[in-house]
Amino acid sequence: MTTNTAQRTRFSDRLSSFGYARPRLRLAGLLSLPMLWLGLAYLAALAALFVSAFWTTDSFTGETVRDWNVDNFVSLFSDGVYRSITFRTLGVAVGVTLIDALIAFPMAYYMARYASVRAQRILVIAILTPLWASYLVKAYAWRTMLAPNGLIGWLLHPFGLDSPGYGVTATLITLSYLWLPYMILPVYAGLGQLPQSLIEASTDLGARGWRTFRSVIFPMVFPSVIAGSIFTFSLSLGDYIAVQIVGGTSQMLGNVVYSNVGAANNLPFAATVATIPVVIILLYLFAVRRTGALDNL
């Protein structure tokens, strides 16, 4: 028994120092599984999808025909409907991001700089909890609130206004609501890491509140805002379920992709439409990489 244990220890010692002497081997070992999973399973699936964008669907049999052409892209770019849907989707994604940034910043600012440590903890829980309430239920809550006999109409009625009804405005409101916590949390974390000494230095140098905000606080927290915007922007860009629930007839790119996969059974064209949000997001990620925002996710 003792010898057995001794042998085992010696083996694990040998294995340990074998690995210790070979950092590249350890690195390869650490990377192997994650890269197999993401590289083989995920990237290969993505690549296959986008390859199929260059194929077509036989309108008669519904089978995918594998001859290479750019017909899908031609019809995507020549059709004015898709162009306006693209601009609408982009507008909604940018709008949601701006609305969330404007709402989140003052909230996060008070949380990070004025609230006591105890209050901060409670506030973070208060911001996180709604993320656990079902996305669908929240979207439907907005549907009932925006209905003609719903709460929003009831609140606005005394001011002589009506509920905006279902459409782009409702989509903007609902998506901004759904993704707001994803903006608050990174901005709060960024503001919390801001050294108090910098603000004092700015005040000592004679800067008033607004100037300190503009020249010191905002530039330093900007990467956190970008980190939050990656969520709000990309989640809005691909959404189709909330749009189905409150968007009325104004479709977004996600809806076009969805209807082509489902009802139309045209995966190649769905893949073609899907390239638009993917390219936009990749360009966005590439553009913000320099700000260091990706390290703040």
Place this chain on the structure above:
Amino acid sequence: MTRSRTSRNLLLLALIAGLVVIYFPLLVVVLNSFNADTTFGWPPVRFTLDWWGHAAGNSGAIDALVTSVEVGLIATVISLLLGTMAAFALQRYTFFGRDTVSLLLILPIALPGIVTGIALNNAFRTMLGVQLGFFTVVVAHSTFCIVTAFNNILARLRRSGTNLQQASMDLGANGFTTFRLITFPVLRSALLAGGLLAFALSFDEIIVTQFTIGAGMKTLPVWIMDNLARPNQAPVVNVVATVLILVSTIPVYLAQRLSGDTATGHR
């Protein structure tokens, strides 16, 4: 001084207003779980406890809940394993293609869910010839959960450094003993926090799930999606949602306690 007092009060007002906006729709859901009117007109006129009774005996909801928990737990374990390995690789080593690897990790969550969904659906069915079912949902969920585990572990590794590990090695412990006695305990709370986030992400996912789940199988969001549109079932969904909102405060509180020291206490 008065100026900063004013701006402070304005900020507090913004925070309170924001929280009201965040919680109001949730309150509406809770209220509607007692609303006798199935169209949920405002203001509610009559209240009832019927929906709570219906929900308690609803086997569809309970089955879906069990499926969601199973998928969530397995996906969490897989994503923690892969996320931790990736975090160690990226934090402790510099190598060619490091940026690409970190981009690859965030890709499943940065790209629209529908793209991930149809890509995996296509890969499972036409490339691999796999029947959609429990296994395919778990694989899909693990793929986008990796990044949350990765982020939590990476943040912890960045802050903890390697001094303790070196001390342990100097005292004669081999790599495995050091991992067991030093590295793992340092990481434990980050693993729990990352695991809770990964579970939450999986638990509420609907888009990728729709494309990767087998026919007839339902996770809770899929069940909610099926039932919300039905007038007779919508109130029961509100009950389920109310229960979820209440129960969810527990894991959120735990996650906050475990990773709380990152975000608080330095002003």
